Amino acid sequence: MTETATLQQALARFFNPAGLDRQRQRVCRHLLACRTEAMGGTVLQCTDCDHTQPHYFGCRDRHCPQCQGRAMHQWAERQQANILPVRYYHVVFTLPHSLNGWVQLHPEVIYRLLFQSAWHTLRSFGRDPKRLGGEMGMSAVLHTWGQNLSQHVHLHCLVPGGALGDDGGWHGARSHYLFPVRALSRHFRGHLVSGLRQAATAGELHRVTRPGDVDDQLNALMATEWVVYSKDCLEHTDTVVRYLARYTRRIAISNARILAVDDRQVTLRYKDYRDCDRRKQLVLDGEEFVRRFLLHVLPKGLMRVRHYGFLANRCRRRRLAQIRQALAVAEVTPDADSAASDPEPTYTCPHCRQPTLRVIGTLAPRRPTCGRPPNHREQRYRA
Template identity: 60%
Template sequence: MAEASLQAIIHACLADYAADHPLSPRQWQVCHHLRDCRTAALGGFALECDGCGDRPLLYHACRDRHCPRCQQRASAAWCDRQRAAVLPVTYHHLVFTLPASLNGWVEIHPEVIYGLLFETAWATLSTFGADPKRLDGQLGMTAMLHTWGQTLVRHVHLHCLVPGGALGSDGTWHPAKSTYLFPVRALSRHFRGGFVGRLRRAREDGKLSRIQDDAQVDRILETLMATDWVVYSKPCLARTDTVVDYLGRYSHRIALSDRRLLDFHGASVQLSYKDYRDGDRRKVMTLTAEELLRRFLLHVLPKGFMRVRHFGFLANRCRARRLAAIRTALSAPPPEACVPETPAARFDGYPCPKCRTGKLQVRAHLAPTEHAEGGRTPLRTL
């Protein structure tokens, strides 16, 4: 039985999978990053314990945002920044979901479809928030793109965290008038119309150039308008931190954690998943290794695509100024200042896992193996 990890599956099965399934350059890049993560291929450090004298090797991480082993510190830092911006109001968790009939277009034009999803969700919420009969002001929104379901099939949706109120043009705070923020059915219809209209304009502007059949385009757009789109909305009446932490788990990673891979037998993989249609029960499904790779690669994002975005008074260019004005309007105290640690106070050596009392100090740098002569990793002593 092989190690149950995405890296082990890539090592064992990528060559066979690529022989039958053409990979894009971006997918190849991500697979190679994950395959080499924390291995001699990326180089690292030779360490020595000042207590027991043990000499382990520490290899560099790939830091790819698709890697299930990387970015834990970056994710925690992101959550800390979001919590520092939390206002003393009820927050609302909204989810805008694209119909499965668009999955084919997502396959060939992911950057366009994902971008329109962000644009339309914000246009929908900001229109409702600016309505004088509703909140009559500017909303704030933090949105994060998810492209997967629990079983790793393509399920494109946008998680949004929205403070329950709007900032008026006169600097006053207009609180939400109910616990559901806006009517979900009205949001769904506005979102559907806005997205289909933007798809049609994108088609006319040549942004969907890989879709050649005009009749198919018209047919799909008509089908989309005849379908009820799913918009979910729920107030965070207990703790907003729980939603921030939920989003934070995927702010710097994608789709799959190694904890969900239970067994890997070379040809098959056992995947743990939560069945939301059966009372959130935890279940196990068996997939071939090639099928798991195929499902994982569905969620590789275009290079440079920003999957976490802030809008309205939470936009980066005006966040500090607008949040201060809102706290003044709410008579709320400013957040506690976070004093960053100095490098000297933050690091004095790695704890030794062997003796648990000494510290591991760097004694040499390890060059990446692809630059080594004779297949051996050269040392550069400090």
């Protein structure tokens, strides 16, 4: 095995643009160019030992495992002020695997209905006078994968445990699971199947062409139990922020899970939840690995993180102020240091191990001569 095995290395060996739509080709080219000469960058020089090296820019694609760590930290910093001093709940809404084919045919339609049905379910339960009797909030993030890169579409939702009542009071939840999960799953199932039926009637599922397939599929969906998971989280603010940020910026595969790449296969590590969460290794043919990864490329422009209720962008500041007033807690103000722009990054010299690398020039992007990133050892730079 090699310690340098990465998603970029696997794509460089096995990526074939033939037969792929434009969005998947675009994502693969971004990932292949990430932190290479194709992106351009800067030239760094050590002020102590005069060591010089290039530093290439990242692609910032949301599917790139090399570019999500910084984005996750920045997102967490922005969300810090929105956390309430209440119990939070982690709720997961999962689509049945029998819908995976429709997800590939009409991803925008299915993902839209998934978000809408999850929020409609929680909102209906929250407004029930016998439960919380008020307006709830929800932050939801779309995931489409399982540990072995199979298609497993689900929403991770972080829900403040309570509702803002019409009287301006806060109605807190006391249960360890927020609402009964069987009742949640059946309401969620009914709303989403109804939405699919309406979408089919409106012609939005036009790629489903086999006669009777829509009715057969929807009838079968209503005859099966759907999976909804709900559990309370820790109440500490920092923990909740990190918890939410981890889910919002996670991608289908990280470089740390790719153990080896050779001329024919890719070896990755995964956790088998059906076998007591044991960590195992999975060996896939290179083409199969790329195929599974590309299952999780999202349509261009699709928002995979969405906020609802009193956490919606249009009313969040006003509603959070009302809730904090009802809870008799002070409003959280962003820290001046975190609100300021990011300081100039520092780089550690690989020779003298000191943070003394400084920018002395820029590198212009180089267009690849083929589908793979260039691999030149020398490049001109402008001081």
